[in-house]
Amino acid sequence: MNVHEYRAKELLKSFHISVPFGVCIEENTPSAIAAVLKAFKDRPKVAVKAQIHAGGRGKGHFKENGTSGVRLVETEYAAEVVADMFGKTLVTNQTGSDGKVVHKVYVTETVAVAREFYLSLLIDRDRQCPVLMASDSGGCDVETVAKESPEKVLTFPVDPLSGLQPFQARRVAYLLQLSGEAFKECVDLVLNLYRAFVASDACLIEINPLVLTKEGHLSALDCKMQLDDNARFRHDNFASFDDPNEVDPTEAEAKSVGIHNYVALDGDIACLANGAGLGMATLDLLDALGGKAANFLDIGDTASAEQIEAGFRILLKHPKTRGVFVNIFGGTLPCDRVAQGLISAAETVVLRVPCVMRLMGNRKNEGFTLLQRSGLSVFATEDLTQAVETIVRETKAAL
Numbered sequence: 394m395n396v397h398e399y400r401a402k403e404l405l406k407s408f409h410i411s412v413p414f415g416v417c418i419e420e421n422t423p424s425a426i427a428a429v430l431k432a433f434k435d436r437p438k439v440a441v442k443a444q445i446h447a448g449g450r451g452k453g454h455f456k457e458n459g460t461s462g463v464r465l466v467e468t469e470y471a472a473e474v475v476a477d478m479f480g481k482t483l484v485t486n487q488t489g490s491d492g493k494v495v496h497k498v499y500v501t502e503t504v505a506v507a508r509e510f511y512l513s514l515l516i517d518r519d520r521q522c523p524v525l526m527a528s529d530s531g532g533c534d535v536e537t538v539a540k541e542s543p544e545k546v547l548t549f550p551v552d553p554l555s556g557l558q559p560f561q562a563r564r565v566a567y568l569l570q571l572s573g574e575a576f577k578e579c580v581d582l583v584l585n586l587y588r589a590f591v592a593s594d595a596c597l598i599e600i601n602p603l604v605l606t607k608e609g610h611l612s613a614l615d616c617k618m619q620l621d622d623n624a625r626f627r628h629d630n631f632a633s634f635d636d637p638n639e640v641d642p643t644e645a646e647a648k649s650v651g652i653h654n655y656v657a658l659d660g661d662i663a664c665l666a667n668g669a670g671l672g673m674a675t676l677d678l679l680d681a682l683g684g685k686a687a688n689f690l691d692i693g694d695t696a697s698a699e700q701i702e703a704g705f706r707i708l709l710k711h712p713k714t715r716g717v718f719v720n721i722f723g724g725t726l727p728c729d730r731v732a733q734g735l736i737s738a739a740e741t742v743v744l745r746v747p748c749v750m751r752l753m754g755n756r757k758n759e760g761f762t763l764l765q766r767s768g769l770s771v772f773a774t775e776d777l778t779q780a781v782e783t784i785v786r787e788t789k790a791a792l
């Protein structure tokens with residue numbers, strides 16, 4: 394789960410990491426904007442920052458007028474700039490060409506920057522542990538720095554059992570060539586960042602830039618944070634980080650009927666399987682035989698008839714869907730329940746695209762019979778390869 398910058402910074406602050414003072418504006422009305430800007434009236438300048446789940450805002454541009462998603466402006470003009478960002482579409486190197494619509498705007502104090510650094514913690518799946526990355530070339534794209542001058546990026550794994558050690562935090566402070574008070578601040582900040590990372594079940598916390606102010610203090614000017622959705626059950630506050638504007642609407646609809654494994658992809662064949670392993674194998678086979686999946690929907694082994702029906706409705710409604718492919722290995726979940734789910738969904742949503750069902754295992758024959766009697770034009774078989782070949786061919790033919 395991605396977290397907005399303003400919420401990520403609140404979390405950093407609760408772990409004693411210094412961030413610029415800021416307030417997020419969630420409503421585009423003159424009074425809401427004025428109320429927030431009151432807090433900045435004694436400051437000559439403020440930073441106005443579009444809140445979207447993507448980085449690169451400073452170098453990005455709004456489709457409507459070409460301005461950037463992070464602007465340092467004189468406080469007297471801030472209200473206009475804030476109002477102007479609402480509802481506009483920001484395109485950055487991380488949003489894709491469609492961009493993202495801005496629904497929240499964050500106003501912060503400006504900071505006099507002496508130097509900009511990069512600091513992040515992330516889970517490295519290959520090494521199976523957190524990894525810390527730091528660089529004294531902050532502000533810019535760290536991937537580019539890492540590629541062009543890898544010696545500028547300090548990377549080290551952290552033992553999850555012993556945690557991040559003070560000597561490792563000092564290595565970061567040496568790398569950034571800090572001294573005196575700022576050196577101590579850096580050591581504390583790195584240790585606190587690790588505490589925040591573990592306590593929040595984060596997958597990524599990236600501070601870019603972390604700055605040394607002209608007054609000689611460290612401050613986290615920007616923060617990108619991803620929290621592990623699988624840890625939701627032990628964090629009451631996770632729900633408060635959700636922003637319905639940032640969630641794929643189909644994914645949200647799937648969640649609302651209790652289907653938690655729906656992932657939108659960018660192909661055109663909608664896929665439904667029971668079990669994540671079977672689902673992934675289905676995607677692989679589709680890909681190998683020339684098809685492209687529009688999504689991944691795992692109904693699991695306990696789905697009710699209503700959930701299956703809702704799952705099909707979601708797949709059929711999706712504008713990108715040009716074919717529907719179902720792969721069921723019937724066990725606890727009988728094949729005929731899945732067949733009935735499609736039949737029920739087709740009563741309210743038109744089956745306007747080719748549909749292939751591969752049914753194998755528990756009550757497969759009952760499933761085939763139901764489909765035959767329904768009069769729906771569904772190709773059903775127990776042969777997986779034949780099923781995939783058929784949906785790929787029919788989807789292409791229907792184009």
Ligand code: GDP
Binds near residue numbers: 450502503505614
């Ligand atoms: P991003 O482009 O989405 O990563 O957004 P950032 O929050 O990192 O802002 C982009 C850039 O704007 C930063 O890298 C800074 O260089 C600059 N910036 C943001 N806030 C301030 C500020 O208060 N003072 C100064 N001098 N620069 C700032």
Ligand code: MN
Binds near residue numbers: 532
């Ligand atoms: Mn940034």
